Amino acid sequence: MSANLTPGPFGKSFTDLLASPALTVLRMAALAASQDDGLDEDTLDLMYEQVAAGVLTDLAPEVAWRELARGLSARAPSRMLRALRECDALAVLLPEVDALFGVPQIADDPDQVDIGEHLLRTVDEAARRDAPFAVRYASLLFNVGKSDSPREHLPVHYRHIERGVPRIEAISARFGVPDDCLDLALLANAECERVHRAAEMRAGSITVMLERVDAFGHPERFDRLMTLCTCDFRAYPGRASRPYPKAAMLRTALSACRNVDEAAITAAHGVQRSQAADALLEARAQAVAAALRSKRWGDAD
Template structure:
């Protein structure tokens, strides 16, 4: 029995990226032998075990045969005779098909080391096309490793297009689509993920609401890039420079989603696109089973982002209502999230990437000023009960808001 470190741990070590999880492959063993050694079997689709002490994953070397649709349509073959080379052959990319033994020696039958040096994302073999999830995975790796100048090999991108056009992506489970998308949103350049999916014809299948934004015009005066799809990617690029929070990034991705519903006779204007986008966001989140807190923020961003641009001209009552709508008193983090999304929207335009967005800071500072109100004193007032307490709180918040506005003029 021989054990090798494989996959992402080897790749990230070679790229000097912090290794979070380690996966191991076991050659020359079987299920009974692993169980005797104290390993716990946890794999449902193939023999994967947890180490009795480290709890890291150990998988028996295996080959796979596709028999159905989707990423689960495989039968595996795992025996002590399966070689390391055979096991590595079934992996997606050459940079993920490198193994390392306990002495530090690398086993690289598919030239992954050279592709790491050349910064190339390249499929290991033609069996790549058997797993539709790999289209999303490669797009995610492109986003994750973009800062290291990794590019997808032309032949791999061509294969991804073939896979997208085959209809196989429609068999992917929503949870897997969201998992890959969420992980991509956590990368340094998440916009690359969506751009790659667009390029290989997968975006129209995975996220048709976002795909539909491409080709939708916007007024040249406000949007030098004109195309709403391009604007959305620029917005995602900017928000990713402002925050690492994936929920905020997703909300920024969806902020203009309603523009895809604008009647042609109204173009390039998009009156009411924020409200129009809410049903689309709900539909998207339901389909991909996106967590409710992420969905809620995306809905709020679509509804409010444009109002923040015009915050200086809003009435005190309307500004207070914004804080109430986003439930800022119980979820204060949303104030900054909305401010950053509006900033990303304003700067996510060609030639305007470096503008100073004062409205966001204004919106945040106003909230901080109002938050000085001592709510406990009001609640503990024995002369106030029920609805009177809420009215008193709202009136005092409004008074503070007006004081803030006066101090700025």
Template sequence: MQIYKVGGAVRDRLLGQPVTDIDWVVVGATTEEMLAQGFRPVGADFPVFLHPKSGEEYALARTERKSRRGYGGFTFHASPEVTLEEDLIRRDLTINAMAEDAQGVLTDPYHGQQDLEARLLRHVSSAFAEDPLRVLRVARFAARYADLGFTVAPETLELMRQLSASGELEALTAERSWKEISRALMENQPQVFIQVLRDCNALKVLMPEVDALFGVPQPAAHHPEIDTGVHTLSVLQQAAQHQQPLTVRWACLLHDLGKGLTAQDEWPQHIAHEQKGLAPIKAINERFKVPRDCQELALLVGQYHTHGHRALELRASTLLELLQSFDIYRRPQRFEEFIAACEMDARGRLGLESRTYPQADYLRGAANAARAVAVQPLLEQGFKGPKLGEALRLERLKALKAYKEQHAP
């Protein structure tokens, strides 16, 4: 029995990056031998065990063979005869196909260290094309390591194009796709993830609504970058630079989907793009079974982001409707995330990345003014039921009018 540290732990150590998860592979062992040493089995499809003390995962060396379409369409074979090299060749990228023994001796049969130095994401073998999820994984690694100068090797990008054209991407489950998408959006350069998917033609398969934004012009006065797709990538980049949560990043990616539906003879104007965008936002949310908090914020930001930009001009009644839409009384955090998404949208424009966004504090102040209206005096006046609700609305409207007068330019 020989035990090796494999995959990301080896890669990140060589890159000088923090090592978070450690994967182990065991060569020359049987299931019975692992159980005899106190390991606990957890793998349903192939033999994976938890270490009796550390709880880390140890997998028996295995080979795999494509048996049907999709991510789960593989037959695995684990036995003491499977070599370390045979186990490593089934992995996605050369930089993930290295192993290290207890003495720190590196096993690198597919030149992963060389690709680390060359800053290349390269597939290990032609078997890469058997797993459609790898298109998303490579794009995610490109986003993770973009700061270090990594790019996708041309021959790997070509394989990804072939996978995109094959129909295999449609076989991915919503859960697996969302897991990769959500992880990629939380990387330092999430816009690289979207760009790589576009470069290999996977974006138009997975998110045609986002792909449709590229090449769509916007008024240069507001959008010096002009192209709506380029703007979307810039907004996503700003969200990452400002360390926004996943909810905000997802909303940033989808906020302008309505512009992809504007008739060409209306370009570069996009009248009512906020309302037009709601149907494609719902479609993409449902396709990937996106968590509810991400779904809700994406829809609200899509519908109201231009209200955010025009906050200082809004009538008190419109301002109140906006605040009510976000349920600021019970869900204050969601309104904060809306403000953040609006600010990222304003900054995601060529040459305007450092602009101030006074609308943010103005909207916070308006929310506080509305929240400050007390219910108790109205109850004491005898209001109840629908009449109480209307009286409360009128008092909040009065408070917002006073707030607007105090902050008039």
């Protein structure tokens, strides 16, 4: 690349910025995430030429990850992702994410959204909320199982959770991401839609969910899941300024469960662990029902 080519937003030549063309492409995209505007057309054209020439082919994943993480940590991660997609770099680095663009998903008004565009709004909402990095990472990946849903079922995505697990694991292994990022991405893949469907009248199901996600043993991870689900909710059209009632409801339910005297229930059943577990689940469900003012606590899913 010629040393006299200067991208407008940053006032530096690519070769002045970094000696490696591959790193330059990624750094420019990452820097865009911290700017007020996206990259200009001339810059994107230059980046496209470099990607087309194959500069990313032999780039070490751990090196690429540093720039991707830089962009995800910035104030507008969508600008990095959009720049990478426009120069075809996203298809090289994260083909699982790139494949989500153009895939429909059920929404309210309008009745469908493009999952890729929804993803961009979700990661930006996470940035606006100053969410931890693990939340931003999970928001990038938790829908990757939907890219190849059978077309005859669209915009419904049957068995996307099962398809998403190996993809999230493969991406995380490829880039060597921290374990907490992988853990939250897998949890969001499995639970986000269940969180959206949670209902006050199903106190039993809510209690089972809290146990399933180990909200009692890992409250910080549970709180991060609630943050991600909130970002996903607010990313849909017309919801940007709306509160997310399911997160508040589940936090209330968790608080109610913590007031149940687990030790007393366990002691009452002695060594009968299965009976104690069942009794604890029922006591927690009744506490949730009372806290949410449910008329019944419902059957557990």
